[in-house]
Amino acid sequence: MAVEDASQNDERKKKTVPPGMVMGPDGKPCKICTAFRNWTPRAANHTESDGSNKSRANGTQGPSSVTSMMAALAGGTAKAQSTTPVRPDEPPPGCPPDVEQLGRATWTFLHTTAAYYPDKPTPKQRANMLSLLHALPILYPCTWCAQDLGESLAVHPPDVRNRTALSLWLCQRHNEVNEKLGKETFDCSKVDERWRDGPAD
Ligand code: FAD
Numbered sequence: 001m002a003v004e005d006a007s008q009n010d011e012r013k014k015k016t017v018p019p020g021m022v023m024g025p026d027g028k029p030c031k032i033c034t035a036f037r038n039w040t041p042r043a044a045n046h047t048e049s050d051g052s053n054k055s056r057a058n059g060t061q062g063p064s065s066v067t068s069m070m071a072a073l074a075g076g077t078a079k080a081q082s083t084t085p086v087r088p089d090e091p092p093p094g095c096p097p098d099v100e101q102l103g104r105a106t107w108t109f110l111h112t113t114a115a116y117y118p119d120k121p122t123p124k125q126r127a128n129m130l131s132l133l134h135a136l137p138i139l140y141p142c143t144w145c146a147q148d149l150g151e152s153l154a155v156h157p158p159d160v161r162n163r164t165a166l167s168l169w170l171c172q173r174h175n176e177v178n179e180k181l182g183k184e185t186f187d188c189s190k191v192d193e194r195w196r197d198g199p200a201d
Contacts, residue, residue: 022099025143032141036091036098099142106140107174114167115196117160126160133158145177152176167191 020038024030031039091098097105113132118125137150152173159169171188178185186194193199 111195
């Protein structure tokens with residue numbers, strides 16, 4: 001059984017950038033692990049020409065009831081979607097977030113929190129920051145994102161000594177995800193400009 005689990009895990013890891021809906025560990029479609037453009041059946045079959053489909057997935061579509069629900073969330077029925085040429089890239093206002101909206105919001109929170117972390121944190125502030133960061137691999141709703149973050153934290157423990165160290169550490173973790181998704185890495189010397197000071201006049 002353990003051997004089977006390990007081989008399944010290996011198989012999943014090989015499929016870092018497949019098209020379509022990402023399946024959760026329960027074998028069901030994981031909406032919060034998936035970019036909105038892949039929530040609908042048609043989008044799940046669609047191969048992105050710009051390489052923007054960066055979510056983890058196994059390319060398997062879910063049951064029709066699930067895909068219909070996702071099509072409805074995307075703004076119509078599955079049938080209506082197939083005749084609608086324009087599909088928004090993001091969930092419409094009022095819809096649950098997709099993996100990208102959740103990611104942007106989370107990075108914004110984490111980088112901003114790091115940017116305003118004290119230069120000389122108290123032991124309690126350090127402990128609370130450690131708790132916050134170590135909670136993410138357990139609680140972050142995108143399962144595969146959480147798992148990868150947990151693996152990264154095991155290799156690179158959070159550096160909570162001070163504001164500068166924490167901001168750099170977080171920038172590096174974010175860059176790991178950027179690389180995994182095939183995105184450009186961010187120049188970590190610019191974290192303060194991006195998340196605290198803004199561009200110089
Ligand atoms: P984001 O990557 O969300 O970045 C937001 C802004 O942060 C950028 O516009 C840029 O100004 C700035 N920025 C970029 N890089 C850095 C950096 N290194 N340091 C500081 N600032 C930076 N999505 C998946 O599809 N699969 C995953 O496995 C996955 N794992 C994730 C794990 C975590 C812990 C988190 C928080 C998110 C994860 N995501 C994942 C979401 C993904 O990282 C992006 O948030 C999402 O794809 C939207 O990307 P974006 O291009 O809008 O910018």
